[in-house]
Amino acid sequence: MKSALRATGLKPPPKHAPKRLATTGDVVKLQRLMTHILVRPLTKDDGLQPTWIDGRPMTEVADEFIKPNDRLTAFDRLQLYNRMYWFRLIDIMHDDNPGLRAVLGDRKFTRLVEAYIAKYPSRSFTLRNLCERLPQFIREEPEWTAPHTALALAVTRFEWAQTVAFDGEQRPVLSPAAIARTPPGRLRLSLQPYVSLLALDFPVDDYVTAVKQRDALRTAASNTVDRARKLTRIKRVTKPRRRRIYVAVHRLENRLYYKRLERPAFLMLQAIAAGQALGAAVTAGGRRVKPEQVSGWFTSWMGLGWLCPRK
């Protein structure tokens, strides 16, 4: 009973496929069995695993409930679905994580994704959320990203923040009048849900931007006649050195942006996001922060539309 059974929420499959579908229970059994088969990791040759979790040959399990035809066995038919499942999800993760792919290389990236989806299959109707638990998985099973786990984690958190910034919720922004009306001690603000605040151990904003630019150049070059010459001229993107950064990933007029923050500004925004009153949030920035700095930051955040009243 290997990785497929770790699938969160998916209950164990029946020992055998139901012979009749008389009740909803029978339908559930059939669907559970087939789902367990489809979400099983592929073999090295991208095939359906030859042995089922109970030790029986997979051909026997497939024959129990899938009809063959004169060209395809029941096993072949399930294998088609098994492959499509994995190829589809790997493709999506490939597109959503150019930075992580650059850190790991394509082969290692694919192995990570296979291990991740085997442990955390999709629990959402939309593929948009597929990478949501990837940072958590990288922390839980660092062996897939070693020796670059710290960088991989930083990049993955940054790339997920982009998904959130792309289509996350936007609440009505806070008006200056509302601020003026409420004493600072009682004013509770909130940060727009589409803004992610990240304290990262690597300057991955520059790194991911460079990777995306390189990928765009590669695509453009591969469409030209002298592609080989042009492709070799495109520079490699070197992995960044460890350096602490504070960055907000956000959007403005529906375009994605990253904004570096000074540490006190980051701490204040974090306190606001955590629901602290304005006075306490300002204190969270530390004693060395000057009042004119605070007012400058607030003006900028208000201008970006980051602040909203607490619900």
Place this chain on the structure above:
Amino acid sequence: MPANSFNGQTDYGIGIGLRVPHYAHILEKKPVVDWFEIISENFMVDGGRPLQVLDQIMEQYRVVQHGVSMYFGSADKPDRAHLKKLKALVKRTKTPWLSDHLCWGSVDGTYTHDLLPMPYTFASARRTAEKIRQIRDYLEVPICVENVSSYAEYHVSEMTEWEFLTEVVERADCGILLDVNNIYVSAKNHDFNPYDYLNGVPHHRVGQMHVAGHTKFEKYILDTHDHPVLDPVWQLYAHATKLCGVTATLLEWDDKIPSFQEVHDEALKANEYIDGAKAAKAPPKK
């Protein structure tokens, strides 16, 4: 069919799927297109660019929602949060009807994101029809269910696919989105006559049709949506139009997407077959 209760009494012509690579062209050039089909899930988001684009498109065009994850055939109950988001989108787009597939794809809340074939049994037809009714009552919009392409069949099945489709839509009293390419693909994969399928479904329930391209392999055909429509599929489309009347038609092109113009031109080829079907049906001149 032309206007019927399953497509909200509308009489839409030939449309294409709204896809990201065409956004800029559509918004800048505002080409004449009868209607766009949108993938509901792409716009069931809380904010940002997708909804902005959708609103801009809706200022100029009619849109119809097509879903890929309602899984009428999954034994799981419909997810409340999913339905709520879908209803919000239905209110935003005022879609005259809504379509999704006659398939299953999730169990115990785990999603395969695939359109998996149904076991064609009376029990599963009853369950599926009940689920369609519940969802329609909640969303308050007509529903058309689409036949999928499939690569496997079950021993437990008690009837043909078209009998199953008929059983479900009659019980649910809902419409059909007849995908003639899917019929062709499944007919080849399961060795049945696609014309038997077309002849066997309740034509008055067809509210919309899909055409698309597929890919042939040695032992099976895959529904890839990355090609122009193949001739046998157009022939099926012509026959379906003869049976059902001129029906809102949509070309699906989802992979290796060419220019907007190329996709739209391919879709408009449907007109030739519509004219042919009309001529064949017209009473002989005296």
